[in-house]
Amino acid sequence: MTSALDEELSRALKEASPPSELLERLLALEVGxxxxxRIERRIRESKLPERKLLADFDFAFQEGVDKRQIVELATLDFARRKQGVIIAGNSGTGKSHIAKAILLIGCQKTFRCRYVTATTMLRELLATLADNSLEQKLKRFLTPEILLIDEVGFDRLEQHDPRNANLFHKVIDGRYCKGSTIITTNIDFKELGDYLGDPVITAATVDRMIHHSIIITIEGPSWRLHESQQLNARK
Known part of the structure; x- marks a missing residue:
């Protein structure tokens, strides 16, 4: 900011700019x-582990992804409509890359965003049951305008605690029609009941998840496997 200010002052002296023009340029610098x-603060608060870009996604390799649909997501109209987004597909197909890139765009547009993996979210919520701080912790996941719950299905949570289904439902139900929730998953909706440990509660959760949501299914090869094979071929 200091160097930019010095440049504008030097420019004003060289061009003999009127004070009003100089003031306008300085105000524009300050606003910028x-x-x-503000954007950097949004990114920090989002807890994004990395800054993925759509420009780095290989649409030519992953032909199962509709580029036009992803570009449409990048406009964030879904967030303004408080719609959900579900991106499903096998491991390595680019689900998380796309979701993180969309969340980063949300931060850049100054939406209040939050990233969390399903395992971390449920572990944090489960811990609150011991000290009755659940409602306070829930706010962290209910207040963001865009919440990305990554890796649903990555860990078999039902082996840890059967209360996970109810906690997951509280998040989805609390955000229903109030904010946009992006979910990435490698399991079918029918398997969510087994994943969360309670098919009855999960049925109600899935109903809210898919209602008014944009559902994207990626059917294609694993980019990580492809990249690994390329590296091995060069050796």
């Missing part, structure tokens, strides 16, 4: 700096 700081 404030916006950048």
């Amino acid at each position: 700096a404030l916006t950048e700081r």
Whole structure:
């Protein structure tokens, strides 16, 4: 900001700019700096583990992805409509890459965003049952305008605690029609009951998850496997 200010002052002296024009340019610089700081704050608060970009996604390799649909998601109209997004597919197909890139765009557009894996979210909520702080912790996942719950199905949670189904339902139900929830998963909706440990509660959860949601299913090869094979071929 200091160097930019010096440049504008030097420019004003060289061009003999009127004070009003100089003031306008300085105000524009200040607004730009404030916006950048706000965006960085949004990104930090989102807890995104990495900054994925749609520009880095290989649509040519993953032909099962409709590029036009992903570009449409990047407009964030779904968030303005408070719609959900479910991205399903096998491991390595790019679900998380796309979801993280969309969440990053949300931060850049100054939406309140939050990233969390399903395992971490449920572990944190489960821990609150011991000290009756569940309602307070729930707010962390209910208040963001866009919440990304990544890796649903990655860990077999039903082996840990049967209360996970109810906790997961509280998040989905609490955000229903109030905020946008992006979910990535490698399991079928029919398997969610076994995954969360309670098919009855999960049925109600799935009903809210898919209602008014954009569902994207990626059927294609694993990029990680492809990349590994390429590296081995070069050796």
